[in-house]
Structure formats: C-alpha cells, structure tokens
Amino acid sequence: MALQYILDTLYQLVTPVNLLTLVLAVFFGLLVGVLPGLTSTMAIALLTGLTYGISSETAILSLIGVYVGAISGGVQTAILLNIPGTPAAAATAVDGYKIGQRGEAGLGIFLGNASAFLGTLFGAVCVLILTPLLSMLSLKFGSWEFFLLAVFGVMICGSLTSGGDSLKGWISGLIGLFVAQIGLDALNSYPRFTFGSMALIGGIPLIPIMIGLFGFPEIVSSFKHQEMKAIKQVINLRVKKGLSILKGKFPTVFRSGFLGVAVGIIPGVGEDVAGWLSYWAAKMRSKKKEEFGKGSYEGVIAAETGINATIGGNLIPVLTLAVPGSTSSAVLLAALWLHGFRPGPLLLSESPGFIYTMSMYLVASAFVMLLLGLLVSRYTVKMLKIDKRILMPIVFVFCAVGSFVIDNSITSVYMMFIFGILGVLLSAMKYPAAPFLLGVVLGPMADSNLRRALVLSDGSLAPFLTRPLCLVFVIGIILMILAQLKVFDKLKPIISKKKNISG
Template sequence: MIDGLLMGFENLFQPIPLLILLAATLMGFFGGALPGISGTMLVIILLPISYGLDAIPAFILLTTIYASSVFSGLISAVLFRTPGTPEAVATVLDGYPMAQKGKPGQALGIGILSSVSGGTFGVLCLIFLTPLLASFALKFSSPEYFALAVLGLTVVVSLSGSDLIKGFIGVGLGLFIATIGMDPLTGTQRFTFDSLELVSGIDLIPVLIGLFAVSEVLRKSKEDHTIKQQMQKFKTKIFDSKIFNQIKGTIARSSVLGTLIGILPGVGATTAAMVSYSEATRWSKNKEEFGTGIPEGIAAPESANNAAAMGAMVPLLSLGIPGSATTAIILGAFVLHGLQPGPMLIKNSPDLVYTIFISLLFVNLLILVLSKPFIRVFSKIMKVPYYTLGPAIVIFCIIGTYAVRNSVFDIWVMLLFGLVGYYLDKMKFPLAAVILGLVLGPIAETEFRRGLQMSNGDLSIFVTRPISAVLLGLAVVAIALPLWSSYRKKKKAAA
C-alpha cells in the first residue's frame, strides 16, 4: 500500500495531472454551485473528452469533478436557499437561516471545514478498505463474477425508492440495450435489423449523455434559475476555535455515518446528508434550535455528504459495484477505457487506483485553499440565466458525442435517449437503474455462460460455490426485504 501511495504521488505530481486536478476542481466548484448544473452532468459532458485522454488523467478529471461538486452545492444553498446539488438539500435547513441572521460567512466557513473533514475521512477509508475488499475478491471466478453482477443489479432496490417495479423495468431496459449488436462469445448479430450502425451495438456515451444531461436540460428549462438577489459583501472564516469545539463531535459522528452509508451500493450522498442531519437532531440537547441556523445543522449534512461521496468509490473500485448514480457513470467510463473495476483493477492497474486515491486526498486540500476566492468570483456568475446555460450544455453534448466515434447516428441516439430520459424522469423511473443494466448486463451474461461452460451446463455451480452462493443470497435478500416490508405495511393498514 505504501509503495502504491508513493506511486500515486509520483503520478499526480507531474505537470499535466496537476493542471487537470486544478482545472477539474474549479469546474466542479462551478458545476456544484450553479443551480441547474450538477457534478453528475459535468461528468457526463466531459466523458467523451476523457475518452481521448490516458487513463490516469481521465480519471483524475472525472473523480475530482465528482468530489468538488459535492462540496460546492452548499454555496448556493447557504446564500440563496437554492441547493446547487441534491447532496446539499439538507444544508439549506440551517445554512440559509444563519445567512439570514447576517452570518453568511460563518455559515460557509462551517460548511467548508465540515466538507473537508468529512471528505478527508472518507478518502482515508477508501484507501484502507478498497485493497482489503479487492484482495478478498481475487478468489473470484466466473460464477462469483456473475453473482457479483447480479448483486450489483439489485442496487435497483435503493435507486427505485418505494416503487420496485419501476426499478426492474429500468434495469430491464438497460439489459435489453446491452444485447443489441454482436454476441460477445459467438459473434452472432442480435437485434440489428440489418442496420450497419447497430452491428457494433449502442455505444454507452450517447445513452449516458442523453439520459442524464439532455433530459436534465429539458427538465430544467421549465424552471427559472436566475438568482435575483444581490450578493452581499462578507468574509468567510473557515476555522473558529469556539465553533469548532461546538461541532467537532457532530463532524466526527457524521463523517463515520456518511462513509458507511456511502459504501452501501445505490444509497448515495443525499441520503447520507439527510440521515446525518436527523441523527444530529436526535443527539442534540437543543433539538428545537435545528432549522433556525445553528452550526451543527450545517456541519452534520456537509461532513456526511462529502464522506459518502468518497465511500461510494469503495465498492466501485474494489468490487465493480457503483455506490451512487455518479459512480455508475464512472463505472461506464472504466468500461470505455477498456478497464474492469473490481478486484483485478487494483492488481493490474495499481498506478491508476492509487493515483485516484491521492488525487481525491488533494482535492480536499484544494477545497480548503480555493473555496474562499471562488466564492468571491461566484457572485459574478450567479446572474447568468439558464436559457443561456442550457443550450450551451446541449451543444457540448452534441460535440462530445460525435467526437467519440465520428458518428452522426450516435447524436440521434443521444437525442432519442434525452427524450426517453425526460419522460422516464417525469414518471419517476430511476435513470441510474437503466445505466446499471446497460453496464453490468454484458458482464452478467458473459460470466453466466462461462460458468456454465466450466460446469458442463450444470446450474448448481452458482449455488455450490460458497462465495457465489452468499452473493446470490444477498441479492435475494436485497429484493425480498422491501417486498416483505411493503406487504407488512399493507397488511397493517388493512387491519
């Protein structure tokens, strides 16, 4: 591990990776702080650009944007009661009231300190837990990989909320899209309808960009994102010993809780922030003060959501299971670069994995250094209306999609999935479930067939091997528990 970390330092401290780290941090700041743009959308837009880079700078770019955007959502949440990202929803509850009391600088300072503390704790857990899980997973063969892919597909339970049927439909759509093109083992054409464009399959990038970025632009275009309030002059004080003593327990508890929630596949940083806020309220002796602008009400969600964002990378890098919607997109980026996240990644590409670790550690340092000057510049940007930003995003999406394969067909696919994503989102379908089906489907299919080849067609190989049986059992439990809970609620309501 020490050798890997030293290798990561050496890879990061080169001119191009350092420049990408700095630029990605600032881009993440803007993406997270501007309502209507999120870290997820920025990752989607820059995915085609990353495809043209080497693996190390590409993943420095994507993971840094992810980490810094989770932090910067608090800025507009505190100043304008408009969360820049979903992860900052809980920060509004006490951040904005504190700003209304004439203490916006103090509220932002608490948020910055809590974010950096939570993010750093999450990265340390990422560094130590990922190799441990990966070393265990090196015992995997085809049956275990199939079971792991099935377990990853059951993340749909978390992503679909209370409506499990919609989650299954979303995964089914993704699985179907993954079958279009050439059979991975025999080379037979499937669902191509004699179309040359479909022989190579539906490319991941236009589907990702359409479902997430274009559909989001369509949805956001109906809202008014022009911030009409004027930014008042204030000073942001990051460290205040008196306030730190007041919130240090909250930061520690929320960082641990956020990391644990982030590691759970599909739960995400938004849930971590809300749970940590409610736990901070439960532990507090002054419960009635929450919501009025107290430091603990900012520290709890901000330390938790940044810790959870780092925790979500643990199952992605060690097992190949995304911990959130954004890490599902990063999983797609690994596939585009010809890499398979999971136990073999840290064995075959330790330089890449440890460089990601070190870059995420330094992102938190850059947040501490650059957040104050960024907030001053941010006041100039907030007056830009979304009818200017929206078309610019669509243009970048079209250029990025075309650049990957120089294919006009991919642009039409992107626009089609933009409309599909818009209407699926209106019907509350989890879009990330579609991506999970699209990315994990080929893995599940290939490993299932290879497992059958190993056993000469005997299906029992998937349940007689201990690790495979446990993983499939967990997948069954993940599906059965919400069904049982729903049944009990209906029975109780009927009674």
C-alpha cells in the first residue's frame, strides 16, 4: 500500500505543470531566502492567495517548494557578505563567512547547499516514519520547559559566538531578550517600554533588527580599512572536495538532522534554535574545536543540516495534531485547510496516503533546491569580486528597502538605523550579535511561558526542579555557567593529584 502511495505521488510530480510549478516555487523561495528582509512565512502567505484557484496537489507542491527554497536560501548572503538572508542562517555565517574570506566561497556554498539538501531529505524520512511515533513528544513540553528551552538556546548561542568569553555572549543575549519585551505583553496586552509611542505598541519587527545588527557592521568595517580591494575569488564550487568533506562528516549530518527534526516537532521554537543547537553539538563532539568560529567546514554542515531538517520536523505536529511548529508552518496549516485537507488526529485515518505525498514533495523540492542553489551561486559568488566601496552602498540600499517592505513604514527603516548603530558598538566591544538576535526571537516565548508557568504554579518555582525535562535543562544551564567560571579547570589538578596519591 505504501509503495502505491509513493508511485501515485511520483506520477503527479512528473507531469509538466507540476514540474514547472515546483521549479518556479523553489526558485522564488531561494530569492526570498537570499534577500534579507523577506521570510519564508511571507513567501508562503503570498503564494497561498495565488493558489486558491488551482488543484490542491499543485497548490501544496508549490507551497512546500517555496518553503524549502526560502529556508535554504539564506546560506548565500551569510557566506558571501556575513548578512544572513534568514535569521536562522546566522549560525551558518559564523564559519561560512570566514570560509568565503579565505577564498573558498564556492566550496562553502556547495557545502551549505548540500547540507541543506541532506537535512531536508532527513526531515522527509522522519515525516514518513516518525509522524505516528514522535508527534506526541511535543505535548510533554509545558510552559516551564518552553521557558528553560529559550534560556538554554540563548546561552548556547552566547557561548558559541563569544570567542571564548561566554559572559559577553550572554549579556548580548539578555539585551536581546529585553528588546523582545517592548510592546504589548502576550497575556494581558499591557504596553511595556513603549513610552507612549504608538509605533512601539506592536513591538519591534525582527527583520530591521537582523539587518541592522549584521548589515551595518559589515558596511562600516568595509570603509574603515585603508586597503579596500576587491577580493580575488575563484568561482569554483569544488564539488569533488566538497563531497569528500561531506563523506567524512556523516555522523555530524545524522546528529544535526536528528536535532533539527526534534526541535521542529516542538511548537514555537523554529529553525534558529535548531541551527545553533546543531552547531553546538558539532563543536562539542569535534576533535578540532579550535577551528569553529574560524572557518570550520563542519560548522557550516552542522548548522545548515539542522536548520533544514526542521522543515520536516515542523510538518509532523502540523499533520498529526494541527499544531504548527513555526510561523511558516502555521501559514502552511491554513493553506492545507483552504485546499480541503484536515490536519489533525483523524488525518491518518481519513487520508492515509497524505504523509507519503508530503514526504515525496519534500524530497522533490530538496533535489530542485540543490540544483538551483548551485546554479544561482555561480552568479552570487561574483559579488566578492566587486570592490567593497561599490558593493556596500548597494547592500546598504537593499538593507533600507528590506526593512521598509516589512510593513511599508519608515519607522522600520529608523529601527534598522538604531540597531545598526548598536550593532557597530557591539562589534567594536567584541560582543557577538547572534545571541542578541536569538534573544529577540525567543524573547516572547520566554516571557509568556514564564509568566504562564508562575500563574499555573501559584508563584512556585518547584516545577522547574521536579519536572524531568525541566531538570535536564536546569542541569545544562548550570554546567554552562560552571564551565564559564572555569570550575572544571580548577578541579582537574585536584582530581589528578588524588589519582597520583591513590596510585
């Protein structure tokens, strides 16, 4: 029966209309991912309205295609300009940009695209196999776990990007968490830190913050140095070397894919946490930890695999519980309802072949994304050959436009300038921007879940220590703090001395 479902889906995919639709949708998604300011949520929402009059199979295929393309497209500008096309690609930029700067941008983009391809495939397999088994895992997460997960994610990001001084990374993340509190609170709709300004009632949009934090420091630094020559870049994807590197990193791919799917299943977390968690796990297990942050191939592979594996992970709760794992999958859930599908507990009994259809759509989108991503990179990599005095003013214009199109408001452009200046100051003081961005992303989740948890427990903090998953997160946070205080380094001589005495 399963084989029949797969064959039926393949027959649908090879029709000229569906093939053309898939290619155009993935290409549009890649463009959305490349351009800072545009998001996968925006792309899916736009296409949902345009697909109203076409067949349900073609409509869902186009939405899956644009979803895959938009999530994977952020790798291009992250490696070339250190400006992540998507917030999740900030994890890729940590090592990807360094790879590009040493003349291997083509190789970096190949590794990023290939890892995105493998992550998407891993997610597709998990949709097919793990949907009935793992979808209930998300129900074990309550408000207590969600709050600790947000704190844990910010601390991991701060530790990884701080260049050895985790405290600076954590301070940056805390500032981001504070910025996320601006606007109406999620529980009582009470305005906080708005100072009477109606422009701040809805909070500060994420995209202007992202563009300002990552775009401005690059633009300013390009004009600070006296020698501003164009980078000589060999436009060579170096596929053979890339495949050789990937072959030796299979455990990293598998581990990052698993983490990406697991994070994707948990509603409201998203690709950002998956990318940083995968990056952190790769660094912890690597024999060459010193290379991370300095242009590690494994760092790019881990981040991109984890980020793209969340696509499949996000679909699991959507299909079985009708609970979206991210804002993008929330729009996709609405599109499924629009086209006559009923995600939820009854989906597997009413449409048992639908999970096979979704898995095959993901696989097909992954193949098209890989081919188009590599073709597009042959042109995008040429950006590095342009003198930065010419390139950066153009980038600055795109930054302003990308901020404006979020809500067609000049206020968003002002916000970009403000956070751009803040980004320059953070860069000058060696404070990483990535934890700040992740703090802004996870801030609403941390705030609303902490307050909800305290209401449910009548102000008691006991559940943070009595619930098993909470205890795991608390232990992890404590271990990170102790590591920063170098407690373990101080214990090593004592332990070795005791061993010598007993020996």
